[in-house]
Amino acid sequence: MAPDLLITPASRRVKEVRLKAAFPDRRTLNVLLTILLLAAVCGVVYSARSVIAIFVFAVLFAYLLNPFVKFQQRHSLLFRNLRRPAVVEAYLAFVFMIALVGHAFAPEVARNTVKLIDGIPVLLDGLSTGEIATELGDKYGWSEKQEVRFREFLKRHSQDVDSFVRIVDHSIPHAAGVLFCIILVPILAIFFLRDGEHIADSLIRLIFPVDSRPRVHVIAQELHLILSSYMRAQPLLCGLSFVFYSAALLLFRFPHAIGLAALGGLLEFIPTVGWASTAAVILAVGIVSHCHWGWMAVMLAVWRLTQDYVITPRVLGHQLEIHPLAAIFAVLVGAEVGGIIGIYLAVPVIALLVVILRGGAAPEASELHDRDDEPQAASSLRAAAAD
Numbered sequence: 001m002a003p004d005l006l007i008t009p010a011s012r013r014v015k016e017v018r019l020k021a022a023f024p025d026r027r028t029l030n031v032l033l034t035i036l037l038l039a040a041v042c043g044v045v046y047s048a049r050s051v052i053a054i055f056v057f058a059v060l061f062a063y064l065l066n067p068f069v070k071f072q073q074r075h076s077l078l079f080r081n082l083r084r085p086a087v088v089e090a091y092l093a094f095v096f097m098i099a100l101v102g103h104a105f106a107p108e109v110a111r112n113t114v115k116l117i118d119g120i121p122v123l124l125d126g127l128s129t130g131e132i133a134t135e136l137g138d139k140y141g142w143s144e145k146q147e148v149r150f151r152e153f154l155k156r157h158s159q160d161v162d163s164f165v166r167i168v169d170h171s172i173p174h175a176a177g178v179l180f181c182i183i184l185v186p187i188l189a190i191f192f193l194r195d196g197e198h199i200a201d202s203l204i205r206l207i208f209p210v211d212s213r214p215r216v217h218v219i220a221q222e223l224h225l226i227l228s229s230y231m232r233a234q235p236l237l238c239g240l241s242f243v244f245y246s247a248a249l250l251l252f253r254f255p256h257a258i259g260l261a262a263l264g265g266l267l268e269f270i271p272t273v274g275w276a277s278t279a280a281v282i283l284a285v286g287i288v289s290h291c292h293w294g295w296m297a298v299m300l301a302v303w304r305l306t307q308d309y310v311i312t313p314r315v316l317g318h319q320l321e322i323h324p325l326a327a328i329f330a331v332l333v334g335a336e337v338g339g340i341i342g343i344y345l346a347v348p349v350i351a352l353l354v355v356i357l358r359g360g361a362a363p364e365a366s367e368l369h370d371r372d373d374e375p376q377a378a379s380s381l382r383a384a385a386a387d
Contacts, residue, residue, distance in 0.1 A: 053341050054181055058188035062196065063231040065090055069193055087193045091186075222355045230348045233315050238268040240311060245278070248299050252292045254285060270340075275304060326350060 045052060072086040072093075079085030133154065137147040192199070200220055208216050242265030249257035260282055267274035279300050286293025313327035327347050334346025 054184060055188060056345065058185045059192055060227070060231060061185050062189040062192035063227050064234065065094070065189065065193060066228065067232070068093070084194050087190060090193075091190065094186075219356060223352055226351045226355055227348060230351070234269060236315060237307070237312060238265045241265050241268040241275075241307070244303050245282075248296065248303075249282070252286070252296055254282070254291050254296070255289055256285070260285065270344075275307075279304075 069083075069086050069090045072089045073081060073083060076082070076086060076089060079089070133147045133151040137143075137150075204213055204216050204220065242261050245261035245264040246258060249260055254260065260278075263281065264275070264278040267278050270277075279297075282300065283293050283297055285291070286296050308331070309328060312331075313325070327350070330346040330350040331343055334342030334344075334349070336342070338345070
């Protein structure tokens with residue numbers, strides 16, 4: 001008997017089942033390939049996280065300048081309703097304002113900065129040895145008791161002082177890289193301001209199929225409104241910080257009150273490091289000037305708690321349409337996951353996720369609504385036919 005005649009339908013089915021068990025089907029392969037692709041994308045994103053962060057901050061800076069560009073686009077005398085000339089005019093105005101401020105304060109700031117950079121090694125050595133107490137006492141007329149108290153304070157916190165000195169020594173070589181990133185952000189923002197809509201449309205055409213592009217365009221428009229609202233909230237928070245610092249510094253009669261308040265308002269754009277640097281500068285000025293720096297420290301702590309847990313969640317929650325508790329949760333998680341960058345990007349990321357999930361759930365809801373309408377339409381047709 002031929003071997004083919006021995007193959008029965010049952011044995012053929014058993015063989016097919018074994019083949020299917022031995023080799024994964026197309027669906028399993030698609031799932032595995034998707035997982036591998038997602039893992040590869042996550043690896044690339046993690047490796048290039050610094051570059052991606054620069055581009056993200058460039059996008060946010062573009063959103064910060066976008067209202068000025070729109071205003072210039074509508075009211076320009078020579079290039080009305082033209083986008084690219086409006087971007088150039090907005091940047092020229094921005095550079096002119098920086099030059100104006102620099103002309104007023106640059107000579108003194110540059111002189112003090114050079115003096116500070118030259119004196120950093122001596123300052124760090126004085127902190128380690130405690131000799132800075134004598135220098136400050138001779139300069140500001142401290143009594144011997146105040147010098148001894150400050151020297152004992154440095155001795156009690158000698159380990160903290162040594163760790164601070166090591167951090168400063170380690171951070172100084174990276175200052176050039178940070179300065180380069182700060183300069184690069186507004187340069188990249190020019191391209192997003194000029195061709196942002198074209199870039200977004202090209203990415204949508206490249207990634208998404210034709211049938212889903214209208215829904216993606218709607219989600220992208222909502223994301224645009226979310227980011228615009230977020231960046232509009234930042235100047236408001238900086239303005240509130242400037243008002244508080246001005247009132248508190250003038251109340252306790254600190255020297256250079258308005259300058260310190262302006263510094264605090266500008267540094268409010270930088271999460272955590274900004275307000276910490278402002279607090280350190282204000283308290284240092286209070287200590288060396290014999291002002292009420294203790295009460296000032298209490299005021300700064302109260303303001304920080306109010307800003308982080310009352311004002312910021314309410315302002316951002318109102319602008320981004322998320323609950324204040326969700327904003328607090330996002331900031332805490334962002335600090336744990338991404339540090340300073342995570343704190344800055346946590347709230348807009350949560351708002352973007354809400355928009356994306358809402359946009360993804362909208363088609364399913366519409367399909368369910370259509371299915372619910374079908375029986376009602378059929379019953380209406382039957383009733384009409386019976387009549």
